[in-house]
Amino acid sequence: MKKVTIKDVAAQLGVSVSTISRAFNDKYDIKKETRERIMAQAKELGYNPNPIAQKLQQNKTNNIGVVVPEFRNAFFPDVITGIQDILIPKGYQVLIMQSNENAETELGNVKTLYNNMVDGLIISFSADTQKVNYYKDLLEKDFPIVQFNRIIDKLQTPKVVLDDYAWAFMATEHLILQGYKNIVHFKGPKFLSFSLARLKGFKDAMHKHKLLCCDAQIIDVHGLDINDGKQGMQMLIDKKQLPDAIFAVNDPVALGAMMVMKANNIEIPDEIGIVGFSESRLSDVIEPSLTTIKQPTFEMGQTAAKLLLQELESGIRVSQRIKLSGSFKIKQSSVRLR
Amino acid sequence: MKKVTIKDVAAQLGVSVSTISRAFNDKYDIKKETRERIMAQAKELGYNPNPIAQKLQQNKTNNIGVVVPEFRNAFFPDVITGIQDILIPKGYQVLIMQSNENAETELGNVKTLYNNMVDGLIISFSADTQKVNYYKDLLEKDFPIVQFNRIIDKLQTPKVVLDDYAWAFMATEHLILQGYKNIVHFKGPKFLSFSLARLKGFKDAMHKHKLLCCDAQIIDVHGLDINDGKQGMQMLIDKKQLPDAIFAVNDPVALGAMMVMKANNIEIPDEIGIVGFSESRLSDVIEPSLTTIKQPTFEMGQTAAKLLLQELESGIRVSQRIKLSGSFKIKQSSVRLR
């Protein structure tokens, strides 16, 4: 597996290595025909500049690290596609790592990526990340980081999020306008910023419409997965405290709740209406189809990538927080036919 | 974003850089206390060896490239997790790229990865990959490649696959034993090895039971996604050629077919039974739940990684083909209550 190097090409042609180098980085003067001769010979020999050497020399890698908590749901893969859409045409490589919703693995990922000299990082934190000193260190070294979706407020970086508050408010209000009154919120992990925003949106909508919104109506399901939704619903059934509607922190949680309701012959949306968040592929497959908020995943990735690019090119960090807009997909799970 | 280098540490301690280097690669003799002094100082300064420089020097990267067609379904993410499970403890980094089911993007991915000097590649080809000369070139240069799931037979590399033929046979036979007779197969893209294997399993099972298996019973749905299944089913409905059972090349195709059946009030499994392949998360959410073959995704990733490791360590390529076993998940979609 011998690689062809710049020297081989130079030797073959009897020119110096710098000429070869210049031919490949066409910002220098070089005679057109020498250039062509070089390119031809290079092709012949199967020569490609060794990126590792370039990186060492230039102290930059053109690699961007992306760390996400999981990629089992469509959300993160879609965001990543958006990131790639911006970065790849600019000559960047996107290295993806998954933290598996584990703060420790996440830290390991980031360290690996940093030590392998990615030029910057785009990250969505795991649900249990609390310690941020390492990230603060990186920021102090002026290492560019952009956060999206799962952000940590006290880290001074550009951030891209959905307007979770507004959409949670709207989702709740939708349920209220459908005539549901005893509405429960399945809330997400407490360290996640969007959990809090969605919770607040729920509460404010309830208050606006003068509906009861006591502690018993906020159910902490401890996670974001189908099983968490199942457990939350099961608990309500066991306690015989059935609401007439549920606003779930995300789709998988809503799905889990629906599966338990169906197993217990609870009619959706007649007995209990339900709304999810972050449209997943599952929301159309389940019956009845699940009302949900659609996030602009692709655009979120693009935006995060652009912000990073900005910092990379200007060297200046602008810790702005960009709020993206979503859209509301009303389906069967929350619409009572009266 | 200044990085601390080996020189900084050396200067601080008044020793030479080689001593520092030795302290970090403990294969050389070095006085225990100097070593400790060095490590302490390194930690103090926040020094980490620069992997880029190490790579240049050692002409190896400890990076492994993984190229998959997509990661929207759980299948590939799960396999990747298996790959990481083996490779990360061995000190390898796993760089993931997605080809988006596009042979051209795929080739671009592979070139990027190769030029960035990954030590080896684990790949599952896109559905439309046909040209393989570049891959052959790589193999001639003794570049290690392992294929899994979506393999190309003529490429002489280690391969990891499910025993698609056997499981397709079993799935079909299951339908037959349930009393279905007019069974149709929704077949996958023709360039994919598993499409052919599953098709053959279907045909052989039909023949064994002396059931009619003519051309009209093999439906080419042209893809592997929900929409392809929808179109295939819609076509059958339009032509009024309804079978009494369907064996679909994979779960999304089966799902799509089911969605169309349900929209047309076709009872599953009473009017039409259906079996998928490669258990997806969706198979439990849809109603009725979908009978499917579960693939050992995690193990598939592990196996592929181990094969690559073997070649990396020994320098010898063993182009074996490993067939993994799956399991059959019988659910509601294929079981008629009589």
Next chain:
DNA sequence: CTGAAAGCGCTAACAC
């Protein structure tokens, strides 16, 4: 046990 020095493949002054 430790230091000096060469060199991995490339780029970018600096000469000519």
Next chain:
DNA sequence: GTGTTAGCGCTTTCAG
């Protein structure tokens, strides 16, 4: 226009 040369940060002979 093109060649020479000094590094980028590290490992690894070769001396001592």
